[in-house]
Amino acid sequence: MKIAVLLKWVPDLVEELEVDDDGIGIDTDDLKFKLNEFDDHALEEALQIANDGDEVVAIAIDGDGTEKMLYTAIAKGASSGIRLTGGSNSNTANLAAGFATALDGGNYDLILTGVQSVDDLDGQLGPILAANMGLPCVSVVSSLNVSGGVATVTKEYSGGIVAEFEVDLPAVLGIQAARETPRYAPVSKIRQVQQSTDLAEKSVSGSSTSGTIITAMSEPETGGGAKMLDDVEDLIEILKGLGVS
Amino acid sequence: MAGIMVICEHLAGEFSDITFEMLDVANKIGGDITAVTFGSMKEKSGELGIANNVIDAGGDTEYNPESYASGAKAAVESNSPSIILVASTSMGYDIGNPLAVNLGIPLASYCTGVSSDGTNHEFTSSLYGGKMSVTSTAAGPAIALMLAGAGDADAGRVSGSPSLSQVSGESLDRVRFKQLIEPDAGDVDITQSEIIIAIGRGIGGKDDIEIAEELAEVIDADIACSRPLVDAGWLPKSRQVGKSGMKVKPKLYIALGISGAPEHIEGMKDSTTIIAINSDENAPIFDVAHYGMAEDLFDVVEELIDELE
Numbered sequence: 001m002k003i004a005v006l007l008k009w010v011p012d013l014v015e016e017l018e019v020d021d022d023g024i025g026i027d028t029d030d031l032k033f034k035l036n037e038f039d040d041h042a043l044e045e046a047l048q049i050a051n052d053g054d055e056v057v058a059i060a061i062d063g064d065g066t067e068k069m070l071y072t073a074i075a076k077g078a079s080s081g082i083r084l085t086g087g088s089n090s091n092t093a094n095l096a097a098g099f100a101t102a103l104d105g106g107n108y109d110l111i112l113t114g115v116q117s118v119d120d121l122d123g124q125l126g127p128i129l130a131a132n133m134g135l136p137c138v139s140v141v142s143s144l145n146v147s148g149g150v151a152t153v154t155k156e157y158s159g160g161i162v163a164e165f166e167v168d169l170p171a172v173l174g175i176q177a178a179r180e181t182p183r184y185a186p187v188s189k190i191r192q193v194q195q196s197t198d199l200a201e202k203s204v205s206g207s208s209t210s211g212t213i214i215t216a217m218s219e220p221e222t223g224g225g226a227k228m229l230d231d232v233e234d235l236i237e238i239l240k241g242l243g244v245s
Numbered sequence: 246m247a248g249i250m251v252i253c254e255h256l257a258g259e260f261s262d263i264t265f266e267m268l269d270v271a272n273k274i275g276g277d278i279t280a281v282t283f284g285s286m287k288e289k290s291g292e293l294g295i296a297n298n299v300i301d302a303g304g305d306t307e308y309n310p311e312s313y314a315s316g317a318k319a320a321v322e323s324n325s326p327s328i329i330l331v332a333s334t335s336m337g338y339d340i341g342n343p344l345a346v347n348l349g350i351p352l353a354s355y356c357t358g359v360s361s362d363g364t365n366h367e368f369t370s371s372l373y374g375g376k377m378s379v380t381s382t383a384a385g386p387a388i389a390l391m392l393a394g395a396g397d398a399d400a401g402r403v404s405g406s407p408s409l410s411q412v413s414g415e416s417l418d419r420v421r422f423k424q425l426i427e428p429d430a431g432d433v434d435i436t437q438s439e440i441i442i443a444i445g446r447g448i449g450g451k452d453d454i455e456i457a458e459e460l461a462e463v464i465d466a467d468i469a470c471s472r473p474l475v476d477a478g479w480l481p482k483s484r485q486v487g488k489s490g491m492k493v494k495p496k497l498y499i500a501l502g503i504s505g506a507p508e509h510i511e512g513m514k515d516s517t518t519i520i521a522i523n524s525d526e527n528a529p530i531f532d533v534a535h536y537g538m539a540e541d542l543f544d545v546v547e548e549l550i551d552e553l554e
């Protein structure tokens with residue numbers, strides 16, 4: 001079985017986000033980025049279902065963080081990494097266009113990616129890519145088993161209810177959670193991979209436009225917002241006022 | 246006539262709240278409103294009184310990503326709406342996104358608001374885990390994936406007798422529904438709790454949950470959590486609050502180390518009083534909380550336990 005895992009580099013929300021001077025994007029100077037956490041789950045799930053002889057290929061569109069994502073994926077157990085040059089990761093339409101070209105003809109059985117990312121304003125990569133490639137897709141997948149060209153997946157609804165589906169392969173899945181917490185690769189291992197492994201390169205083009213135009217970005221107006229308390233005494237007063245103690 | 250189309254969502258034979266929220270949003274935009282239903286839900290079209298028309302797009306009553314996306318496409322093609330509202334949910338993701346690609350029209354995700362003059366639309370979206378509000382525009386037919394909370398479900402729940410018509414999508418069977426699986430009932434039903442202490446990733450590690458449990462004992466609260474703690478296997482799914490977890494409305498909800506992503510807020514925003522403790526003063530949880538403390542949760546919780554015991 002050949003599995004592709006699509007990776008994306010996103011701002012780390014632990015950081016303070018600020019609007020840039022144009023007022024339509026976030027200021028990325030000095031901002032820390034990381035692998036989209038749902039992509040990390042997609043990678044973990046791929047490594048979990050892969051048996052001996054299966055191939056897990058990590059793929060990312062060239063940009064900041066690409067080498068780090070791909071070398072880390074290999075250090076965690078991916079068979080290889082492909083860096084896509086010439087594409088754009090500026091929006092989902094571009095990502096999908098780039099990934100579709102790279103995947104086309106690659107004989108992948110499964111294409112896994114994170115269910116969503118923190119900035120995918122123009123749509124979620126999994127279903128957008130699947131529609132571009134004419135493949136079936138299930139998003140918000142929290143369990144996956146493959147047997148005989150068919151994936152059995154559960155898709156999460158609300159209230160803890162999940163639905164089980166069978167999906168003919170090849171298919172695209174938007175992964176919500178892997179069966180286990182994504183593994184960690186020690187820095188020394190990543191460095192070792194970096195020295196001993198070459199990333200494949202493939203040239204793609206990102207031509208799609210997303211159709212929506214961002215006209216403003218701001219920190220959300222708070223609906224009044226919280227009354228901020230300075231010390232625990234104040235909090236205790238409030239709890240007592242609510243009859244809690 | 247260009248109008249607004251609402252792709253209705255249902256589960257277990259009932260329209261979901263988000264369906265009525267979207268009808269309310271459509272009603273506030275104004276214009277001719279068409280609701281699209283699947284499977285046997287057409288029989289409940291009387292509940293969709295805000296809509297002028299209901300299109301039955303066929304398919305099984307159990308959701309199917311492929312056939313619902315195809316039915317929705319047929320409905321759009323028969324009706325040419327200017328805006329299509331789809332739920333920003335697990336089901337909606339696999340309808341709205343392929344619809345945008347297959348119709349070649351723009352889509353805006355995570356919408357908390359939509360306005361339109363019939364041709365030009367403006368979307369407000371909650372991005373970066375709720376830390377940024379983004380305004381985007383599109384002209385001509387476009388899709389909005391609507392977040393829960395964008396509309397008022399009660400206002401959208403109007404009975405009536407919209408006209409009913411029918412379309413059918415392609416019959417596809419690459420994705421096959423097998424079964425619905427209900428969650429294991431937990432030891433505690435947090436939807437019934439009066440006081441909830443909810444812990445998030447800020448708690449650090451599994452062993453640190455103990456301190457929250459200690460506080461819970463002191464103030465007679467039940468422990469709940471955000472999703473990552475369930476994914477990590479630290480707490481059972483029955484304790485998860487949010488989009489893919491439980492919706493809770495306790496008298497008091499104390500959030501410890503929870504950032505306040507839209508998917509979490511969806512499950513707890515209707516709590517009577519919300520207190521949030523988070524070391525990041527810009528955490529979006531403070532937007533829905535009534536009281537907040539931008540402090541280290543361990544310092545606050547330890548002091549609370551000492552003082553209240």
Ligand SMILES: Cc1cc2nc3c(=O)[nH]c(=O)nc-3n(C[C@H](O)[C@H](O)[C@H](O)COP(=O)(O)OP(=O)(O)OC[C@H]3O[C@@H](n4cnc5c(N)ncnc54)[C@H](O)[C@@H]3O)c2cc1C
Binds near residue numbers: 486502
């Ligand atoms: C389809 C879908 C469904 C989802 N459903 C749900 C759902 O049902 N429920 C849910 O919760 N999430 C859900 N999520 C996940 C959601 O997007 C967020 O990833 C999640 O809510 C984040 O959890 P968190 O706030 O605990 O973690 P984080 O976002 O990592 O936040 C941790 C917070 O802790 C604070 N912190 C750190 N250390 C301390 C300290 N010592 N003291 C005080 N504060 C501290 C940080 O400032 C930060 O704000 C869903 C996602 C998807 C895609």
